[in-house]
Amino acid sequence: MSLSLLARRQAGGHPMRTLLTVGAATVAIFLFCFLRSIVTSLDAAVEASASNRIITGSAVSLFQSLPSAYMGQIEAIEGVESVSRFTWFGGRYQSEENFFAQFGCDPETLMQQYPELLLPDAQKRAWVRDRRGAIIGQGLADQYGWKIGDTIPLIGTIYPRVDGSDWEFTVCGIYRSAKPNLDEVTMYFHWEYMDRVLEEGGSYGPRGTSVFVVKLADGFTGEEVSTAIDAYYSGGPQRTRTQTEAAFQAGFVSMLGNLPTFLGMLGTAVLIAILFGVVNTMTIAARERVRSMGILKSLGFPNRIPVRLYLMESTGIVLLGGGLGMLLANLTQDPLRAAFGTYIPVYHVTQDTYVMAALICIAIGFAAGAWPAWRASRLRAAESIRRGV
Amino acid sequence: MRRLIPWSYPMRSLFRRWQAALFSALGIAMTVAVLCGVFALRDGFAVFMAETGSDDVVVYLRPGATSEGESGITLRKVQRYVNTRPEIAKDENGAPLAAGESYLALFLDKADGVGRVNVPIRGVEDASFAIHGKDFWMVDGRRFTPGANEIIVGQPISTRIKNCKKGDTLIVNTTPFEVVGVFEHTGAYRSEIWGDVERIAGALERPVRQRVVARMKPGTDVEQLREDLKTDKELPSKVQTEREYFLSQTNVLGGVLTVLGVLLTSILGIAAVLGATNTMLAAVGARMHEIGILRSVGYGGPAILIAFLVEAVLVGLVGGILGALIVLPLDGLETGTMNWNTFTETTFAFRVDPPLLGVAVGVAVLLGLVGGILPAWRASRMKPVDAIRRG
Incomplete structure (x- = not known):
């Protein structure tokens, strides 16, 4: 009889106990994958960022707009292929609670600068033609049930309309994203339309542009062009900070402050809890099996046999539970992404997370099996047969 | 005979198998510690913001x-x-x-x-x-x-x-x-x-x-003022007392932390209950002989059920106290967290107060109790003769 079969039989000898421990491991490894994926998903946008785009925003504040006249000046700087404007709108749908990101932008330049934005040609043309048109991500369309042709009314917060009415945008297209740096829960509409309304006095709020996205000409690095842009505005009126897209995205993650650390602490606590659980099971199992271990020994099996048996059993239990936990983490990706909405638009469990989870399972399995294994190896055969009732 | 088993019985049983009991108590402790940690952050933030504002x-x-x-x-x-x-x-x-x-x-x-x-x-x-x-x-x-x-x-x-x-x-x-x-x-x-x-x-x-x-x-009617100024011709305004304003700035982070805390606790709680069930099942298994004797000297099924439930509750109680001890040092610890309403960093202290500790111990006892149901039920259903023979 092979050793692994014996280990399996031992685990199977108390099906209820083994099942409960497997269940606990499943839950814990799922939680670990979940918590780690929140952190990695936040970073995913950073890693997938394009290297041929840089972003110019205010150096002073996230909430400070830049004068729109900057656009022409930036276009004239060497190494700049195209510039497009993005203005954060901050509107709410129906009530203050329904919040998602909306930007006023330059549709044609946007689509040329962002090849990862996938939109059928007919929808592209329709959007460019319709001044009040907007495109929305597939995620938004799913969440609110919007279709092409629908009108989306938005309540202005930064830009409330003077007459108190809602802003209205027509859905011209529903885009998908080819890369995690572009989420599918944003709405883009015509910057020009918004600026026109502001100019005519139809809405309160600051005119200007939140950020300029600059596409680099071939042969220029982000660094040199960024330096040139920032140097141009170093004396004001509004200082700029130009960053690579990756650094810009990373800035948002760093604003979350200690949240990733906090989640890391929670993850550790979860793993410690599961370690206790498995140690518990193995200790109970070992106590009940003193006698059978004594028999094994008296049959002449060397010390390493009970050691291996316990390690195999506990690692097996944790790996089985962990495997189920990983499967669960994998299957819940879509619902969780929908639940996170705007906050973590690209929730995704990475391969690294699975590998780490598997390694942790093995480590916990060994740690939990080690104590009873050590005890078993120290037992004397005669004594253990006598003691184990 | 409708007698209850003396309270000292579950207590002593617990001490006799203290290792297993401790491990499952620790599992419960980690669960409530996570709950308390998240809620201490949330409460610290909410209380801080709420106390900030003046009603005048x-x-x-x-x-x-x-x-x-x-x-x-x-x-x-x-x-x-x-x-x-x-x-x-x-x-x-x-x-x-x-x-x-x-x-x-x-x-x-x-x-x-x-x-x-x-x-x-x-x-x-x-x-x-x-x-x-x-x-x-x-x-x-x-x-x-x-x-x-x-x-x-x-x-x-x-x-x-x-x-x-x-x-x-x-x-x-x-x-x-x-x-x-x-x-x-x-x-x-x-x-x-x-x-x-x-x-x-x-x-x-x-x-x-x-x-x-x-x-x-003094004596200004804020509700009236709010209504009046909402549609005022000269000065259309959104009117809030300072306290209301600050409270309105806590809902996103508070909501996120509540969801996170409840989610983590429910999931971890399942793991903790499974652990407690394991411990209690082992306890029942090891004490079949005793259970048989208890039954044959006249203690009924319900008495056995209660004795084991009490034991499970004690495990939960120990876990709750340990969990509370783990989070207690957090009280007053300053941290900076982004307020998701304003995107700004707010510095405040974790708040571990008696009601939160009460919740921790309560949840822990509940987890122990739930974990004890199946084993206790099993124990109470044993036939005296079988139990004595098999034990």
């Missing part, structure tokens, strides 16, 4: 704005508020206790060099100090001189943010400001930088103010 201070924003950052009030309108609103109280010299303040969250580097955070800078008027009264005090240095390029910073800002110690120079857009003092406030203003509104607005090239804040005359 009114905040006027532009209609539609959900926070100061989104609001904008022209100087002409600020003057109108200050000079014409009848609900605004006056000081002993007859000057209105009202101020138009500018507000912007600045990108500033952290003192420890890791990353940048959004720190609110507030341009205030003389009246602002009078409005906030004794909730605000200087801990070091002096107030800024009106009209000078000087700022004062909240206590946590002076240690957490670069160039914010007393005597440092902080560049706002292109204008250097000298840090001349450090202040403390009982609430949210302690995470801010304050300066003369004219100088701050000038440096930021933002002529528009973000809010008007004022002390109200």
Whole structure:
């Protein structure tokens, strides 16, 4: 009889106990994958960022707009292929609670600068033609049930309309994203339309542009062009900070402050809890099996046999539970992404997370099996047969 | 015979198998520690924000704005508020206790060099100090001189943010400001930088103010005021008391933390219950002989059931106490977390209070109890003869 079969039989000898421990491991490894994926998903946008785009925003504040006249000046700087404007709108749908990101932008330049934005040609043309048109991500369309042709009314917060009415945008297209740096829960509409309304006095709020996205000409690095842009505005009126897209995205993650650390602490606590659980099971199992271990020994099996048996059993239990936990983490990706909405638009469990989870399972399995294994190896055969009732 | 098994029985059983009991208690302890950790953060934040605001201070924003950052009030309108609103109280010299303040969250580097955070800078008027009264005090240095390029910073800002110690120079857009003092406030203003509104607005090239804040005359009907000003021709406003305003700035982070805490606890709780069930099943298994004897001397099934449930509850209780001990050191620990409503970093302390500890112990006992149901039920269903023979 092979050793692994014996280990399996031992685990199977108390099906209820083994099942409960497997269940606990499943839950814990799922939680670990979940918590780690929140952190990695936040970073995913950073890693997938394009290297041929840089972003110019205010150096002073996230909430400070830049004068729109900057656009022409930036276009004239060497190494700049195209510039497009993005203005954060901050509107709410129906009530203050329904919040998602909306930007006023330059549709044609946007689509040329962002090849990862996938939109059928007919929808592209329709959007460019319709001044009040907007495109929305597939995620938004799913969440609110919007279709092409629908009108989306938005309540202005930064830009409330003077007459108190809602802003209205027509859905011209529903885009998908080819890369995690572009989420599918944003709405883009015509910057020009918004600026026109502001100019005519139809809405309160600051005119200007939140950020300029600059596409680099071939042969220029982000660094040199960024330096040139920032140097141009170093004396004001509004200082700029130009960053690579990756650094810009990373800035948002760093604003979350200690949240990733906090989640890391929670993850550790979860793993410690599961370690206790498995140690518990193995200790109970070992106590009940003193006698059978004594028999094994008296049959002449060397010390390493009970050691291996316990390690195999506990690692097996944790790996089985962990495997189920990983499967669960994998299957819940879509619902969780929908639940996170705007906050973590690209929730995704990475391969690294699975590998780490598997390694942790093995480590916990060994740690939990080690104590009873050590005890078993120290037992004397005669004594253990006598003691184990 | 309807007798209960003496209380000492489950207690002693627990001690006899203390290792297994301790491990499952520790599992429960970690669960409630996670719950308490998350809720201590949430409560610390919410209580901090709620205690911050005064009910006698009114905040006027532009209609539609959900926070100061989104609001904008022209100087002409600020003057109108200050000079014409009848609900605004006056000081002993007859000057209105009202101020138009500018507000912007600045990108500033952290003192420890890791990353940048959004720190609110507030341009205030003389009246602002009078409005906030004794909730605000200087801990070091002096107030800024009106009209000078000087700022004062909240206590946590002076240690957490670069160039914010007393005597440092902080560049706002292109204008250097000298840090001349450090202040403390009982609430949210302690995470801010304050300066003369004219100088701050000038440096930021933002002529528009973000809010008007004022002390109200005693007995002002806020609800009525809110309704009146919502559709006012001259001064359409969103009216909130200061307390209401701060509370409205907590819902996103508070919501996120509540969901996170409940989610983690339910999932971890399942694991803890499974662990407790394991321990109790083993306890029942090892004591079959005893159970048989108890049954044959006349204790009924319900008595056995209760004895084992009590044992499980004791495991939960120990876990709850251990969990509470794990989180207790968090109480009062200062942390900076981004307020998801304003994107700014707010510094406050974790709050572990008796009600939270009560919840922790309660949840722990519940987890132990749930974990004990199946084993206790099994034990109570054993036939005396079988149990004695098999044990």
